[in-house]
Amino acid sequence: MVQSSVLGFPRIGANRELKKTTEAYWQGKVSVEELFKVGKEIREHNWKLQKQAGVDVIASNDFSFYDQVLDLSLLFNAIPERYAKYNLSPIDTFFAMGRGLQKKATETEAAVDVTALEMVKWFDSNYHYVRPTFSHSTQFKLNGQKPVDEFLEAKALGIQTRPVLVGPLSYLTLGKADKDSLDLEPLSLLEKLLPVYAEILKKLADAGATSVQLDEPVLVLDLDEKTQAAFKTAYDFLASQSGLPAITLATYFGTVVPNLGAIKDLPVAGFHFDFARNPEQLDEVASILNDNQTLSVGVVDGRNIWKNDFAKSSAIVQKAIEKVGKDRVVVATSSSLLHTPVDLESEKKLNPEIKDWFSFATQKLAEVAVIAKNVSGEDVSAELEANAKSVSTRASSNITNNEAVQKRVQSIDEKMSRRLSPFPERLAVQEKAFKLPLFPTTTIGSFPQTKDIRINRNKFVKGTITAEEYEKFINAEIETVIRFQEEIGIDILVHGEPERNDMVQYFGEQIDGYTFTTNGWVQSYGSRYVRPPIIVGDLSRPKPMSVKESVYAQSITTKPCKGMLTGPVTCLRWSFPRDDVDQKTQALQLALALRDEVNDLDAAGIKIIQVDEPALREGLPLRAGQDRSDYLKWAAESFRIATSGVGNETQIHSHFCYSDLDPNHIKALDADVVSIEYSKKDDPKYISEFLDYPNHIGLGLFDIHSPRIPSTEEFKAKIEKILESYPAEKFWVNPDCGLKTRGWAETKESLTHMVEAAKFFREKY
Numbered sequence: 001m002v003q004s005s006v007l008g009f010p011r012i013g014a015n016r017e018l019k020k021t022t023e024a025y026w027q028g029k030v031s032v033e034e035l036f037k038v039g040k041e042i043r044e045h046n047w048k049l050q051k052q053a054g055v056d057v058i059a060s061n062d063f064s065f066y067d068q069v070l071d072l073s074l075l076f077n078a079i080p081e082r083y084a085k086y087n088l089s090p091i092d093t094f095f096a097m098g099r100g101l102q103k104k105a106t107e108t109e110a111a112v113d114v115t116a117l118e119m120v121k122w123f124d125s126n127y128h129y130v131r132p133t134f135s136h137s138t139q140f141k142l143n144g145q146k147p148v149d150e151f152l153e154a155k156a157l158g159i160q161t162r163p164v165l166v167g168p169l170s171y172l173t174l175g176k177a178d179k180d181s182l183d184l185e186p187l188s189l190l191e192k193l194l195p196v197y198a199e200i201l202k203k204l205a206d207a208g209a210t211s212v213q214l215d216e217p218v219l220v221l222d223l224d225e226k227t228q229a230a231f232k233t234a235y236d237f238l239a240s241q242s243g244l245p246a247i248t249l250a251t252y253f254g255t256v257v258p259n260l261g262a263i264k265d266l267p268v269a270g271f272h273f274d275f276a277r278n279p280e281q282l283d284e285v286a287s288i289l290n291d292n293q294t295l296s297v298g299v300v301d302g303r304n305i306w307k308n309d310f311a312k313s314s315a316i317v318q319k320a321i322e323k324v325g326k327d328r329v330v331v332a333t334s335s336s337l338l339h340t341p342v343d344l345e346s347e348k349k350l351n352p353e354i355k356d357w358f359s360f361a362t363q364k365l366a367e368v369a370v371i372a373k374n375v376s377g378e379d380v381s382a383e384l385e386a387n388a389k390s391v392s393t394r395a396s397s398n399i400t401n402n403e404a405v406q407k408r409v410q411s412i413d414e415k416m417s418r419r420l421s422p423f424p425e426r427l428a429v430q431e432k433a434f435k436l437p438l439f440p441t442t443t444i445g446s447f448p449q450t451k452d453i454r455i456n457r458n459k460f461v462k463g464t465i466t467a468e469e470y471e472k473f474i475n476a477e478i479e480t481v482i483r484f485q486e487e488i489g490i491d492i493l494v495h496g497e498p499e500r501n502d503m504v505q506y507f508g509e510q511i512d513g514y515t516f517t518t519n520g521w522v523q524s525y526g527s528r529y530v531r532p533p534i535i536v537g538d539l540s541r542p543k544p545m546s547v548k549e550s551v552y553a554q555s556i557t558t559k560p561c562k563g564m565l566t567g568p569v570t571c572l573r574w575s576f577p578r579d580d581v582d583q584k585t586q587a588l589q590l591a592l593a594l595r596d597e598v599n600d601l602d603a604a605g606i607k608i609i610q611v612d613e614p615a616l617r618e619g620l621p622l623r624a625g626q627d628r629s630d631y632l633k634w635a636a637e638s639f640r641i642a643t644s645g646v647g648n649e650t651q652i653h654s655h656f657c658y659s660d661l662d663p664n665h666i667k668a669l670d671a672d673v674v675s676i677e678y679s680k681k682d683d684p685k686y687i688s689e690f691l692d693y694p695n696h697i698g699l700g701l702f703d704i705h706s707p708r709i710p711s712t713e714e715f716k717a718k719i720e721k722i723l724e725s726y727p728a729e730k731f732w733v734n735p736d737c738g739l740k741t742r743g744w745a746e747t748k749e750s751l752t753h754m755v756e757a758a759k760f761f762r763e764k765y
């Protein structure tokens with residue numbers, strides 16, 4: 001019998017229990033015991049669910065209160081001194097590293113004031129991990145035994161699990177040197193780290209674990225020779241230790257073929273590969289297996305919501321069986337299911353025709369089990385038949401096709417993606433029009449999404465308040481935000497985005513060809529979850545989406561107020577895309593819809609328009625090559641199509657965050673002003689990369705993911721530092737990103753300090 005395996009399950013709970021409890025814990029409203037209890041309940045629920053679905057190999061340690069990479073940093077004691085020095089409890093140290101901590105002194109405890117570690121996108125997904133941060137003083141040692149505890153929890157339920165940990169090479173490669181140790185090469189720590197890996201694996205074995213899953217997703221990236229060679233060092237070392245569980249080395253999100261040399265001859269019990277994304281790698285990866293190694297065949301996609309095509313997947317698995325034999329093949333999800341919503345059954349409002357095309361994490365469990373049965377020769381004909389029917393209905397449905405949109409995409413010409421004049425000419429016109437001071441201040445768009453806003457939005461959605469009442473409420477919120485910005489002297493205002501549930505969902509709900517869920521939450525980082533809209537058909541905008549709010553905001557102030565949109569690539573990347581049409585086509589369709597919106601805003605008198613593309617970087621194909629250059633071309637083209645329908649006097653802004661942005665990626669967008677996340681970039685070299693970026697930049701001056709308030713002096717010091725290498729004429733002053741997750745109190749203080757610092761330099765220059 002071919003086994004079935006799931007690499008990880010969403011840990012947020014069926015009804016976002018994890019978020020609710022974690023945030024309550026942060027606010028001091030629930031105890032640490034309650035927090036741990038909820039975590040345990042979620043884990044137990046998930047394991048039982050998988051058992052019931054007939055999954056043979058179930059993961060443990062896929063749970064985390066914040067992030068699975070941060071879990072390892074805590075476990076291995078990779079805790080920078082600035083956190084360790086406070087002697088907080090392990091869970092509070094963990095949260096402090098994940099989100100920063102600022103606490104006033106009490107009679108019994110000293111004050112705490114520390115920023116979060118850097119947060120980075122997890123490969124090309126919209127999940128973010130907390131970057132391991134090493135210094136010369138990092139002393140790896142076991143600090144707790146979370147994987148063992150969770151393994152034992154499952155065992156107590158009678159469920160034998162396979163613990164999962166990020167593997168040593170991925171853990172180090174995804175990390176960085178701390179600011180006090182910039183010469184440190186994370187990979188040089190491998191020798192010190194390996195014994196600690198061996199120690200935790202040994203403990204797992206002692207607890208009864210017979211196998212573990214070590215995730216080495218860096219194998220789908222371009223790796224230098226040193227890193228490739230280090231795989232042998234690491235896995236030889238682990239193999240030389242006695243009494244460890246069998247290791248399955250898991251890779252996902254791409255092909256490992258260019259790195260085959262790194263994993264050939266590794267002494268592991270088996271490998272897992274992502275065949276949902278790269279089925280073509282089968283021949284080559286199968287050829288490196290020795291006669292005993294198992295091949296875990298990832299065919300049920302952990303990254304999307306489309307129902308699996310059983311016939312297609314079974315054929316891939318069959319091919320694997322032909323190569324290595326039934327006994328050594330495992331049918332698996334392509335990656336952890338962390339990136340998919342928990343359960344399709346909780347969707348009560350989806351059009352039944354569309355719902356039949358979807359499969360969320362819970363449904364994917366059954367898919368893995370059915371495919372495993374099918375290739376084992378068991379009779380699953382009823383399931384196969386129903387599946388084939390869903391697949392063909394979707395392919396032929398007219399929900400997916402809109403001829404007018406397809407025609408419009410075909411008629412795109414080069415002129416549509418070019419601004420009227422080059423940047424210097426636009427700048428001259430804009431300078432005259434806006435008369436901005438040096439160091440212009442602005443924000444990225446959203447202001448605190450308060451409870452009151454959520455309550456009123458819910459009332460409106462449920463119909464307990466009328467559209468007029470809701471509009472009145474939103475206008476009052478906009479007014480509050482405008483008055484506050486005027487009061488502290490911000491130069492370019494925003495309306496605060498109170499009407500938006502989410503920057504993509506809000507637009508998705510107004511674009512034809514999208515559908516959305518009521519409970520389809522997916523973890524983005526920490527306690528922040530998103531509900532990605534789903535692209536099901538050709539995309540078009542029936543009517544203006546944001547003009548009303550922007551026009552209202554501009555009508556109550558004499559200062560310029562930015563219109564605020566989400567760019568085509570971000571709309572695409574933060575949605576679940578179609579898998580039957582290429583991404584470029586979907587981006588161009590979105591670009592046209594947004595072009596209409598930009599033009600409408602412009603015509604309504606909104607002369608500064610920001611089109612956010614925070615997802616631009618994450619869409620970049622993971623490896624250098626043709627795919628990557630093609631992507632950069634169509635991504636930039638989409639942005640320019642969206643923003644080039646306006647005259648020279650209209651100032652186009654864009655915004656990027658969450659990632660190591662390469663200035664070359666944004667040049668081709670030709671936005672007049674861009675704001676980028678910067679506050680946690682410690683490497684002084686990073687800024688110099690932007691020196692020859694021709695247009696204006698706002699380097700984010702404070703971390704909006706943390707409630708911590710920087711002082712005016714801190715802002716001044718930051719600006720001073722940047723000015724050492726960056727020219728004042730191109731220097732905008734803004735936070736890292738939108739303020740929607742922040743409270744008003746800290747927002748007010750932080751922004752006031754930021755503006756004070758900008759004014760200080762304005763006088764100096």
Ligand code: GLN
Nearest residue numbers: 444445446612614738739
């Ligand atoms: N305009 C958005 C906001 O401020 C941008 C958010 C983002 O980049 N993630 O919320």
Ligand code: ZN
Nearest residue numbers: 614657737738
């Ligand atoms: Zn942002």
